[in-house]
Amino acid sequence: DAKTTQPNSMESNEEEPVHLPCNHSTISGTDYIHWYRQLPSQGPEYVIHGLTSNVNNRMASLAIAEDRKSSTLILHRATLRDAAVYYCIRRGGSSNTGKLIFGQGTTLQVKP
């Protein structure tokens, strides 16, 4: 089971940082943590992924707890365009199917 737990919704003000939490308490040692987001009326898009160390890319940062039971997606300066549903997904490193198991995600609202 690749379940993760996220809050249903969060709000942020424009140009402020946003921290989106995700719990994955049953994660195994080889599971990667992926984040995707889905803008309104669009398909999901990849945001970031990590295994053990914190990760940064042009879109966001991913902070992974030392015990790997939780992680946080960080948007450093939220813009109105960041309003979307954010999905935290566990993905087996040894998986040979590439399947992504989506949960309900967190709906992020960004206020001007």
Add this chain to the structure above:
Amino acid sequence: DAGITQSPRYKITETGRQVTLMCHQTWSHSYMFWYRQDLGHGLRLIYYSAAADITDKGEVPDGYVVSRSKTENFPLTLESATRSQTSVYFCASSTWTGGHNEQFFGPGTRLTVL
């Protein structure tokens, strides 16, 4: 056009009719996937394919058929559409399925079954 495309973007059909949704990708990705997304919910995997002529069931395969005769195409067929299959359908593709590679999603097909 480069990327992953789906057609049609919108489709209205009637119960009992056969419907085929098309998916085409230009990257030569070996893996392709079909998901459905019901209103207010996350995506659920219908079928996936590891390569041409290799397909397998996902979470919700009942009522759907797929084929993959060419690497770049992955059509999804509803053999006898039902109202419960009203949904938005997303196709995706990826390269090797190691835990760290990303999936690229198409724009979706909104299907309404009357």
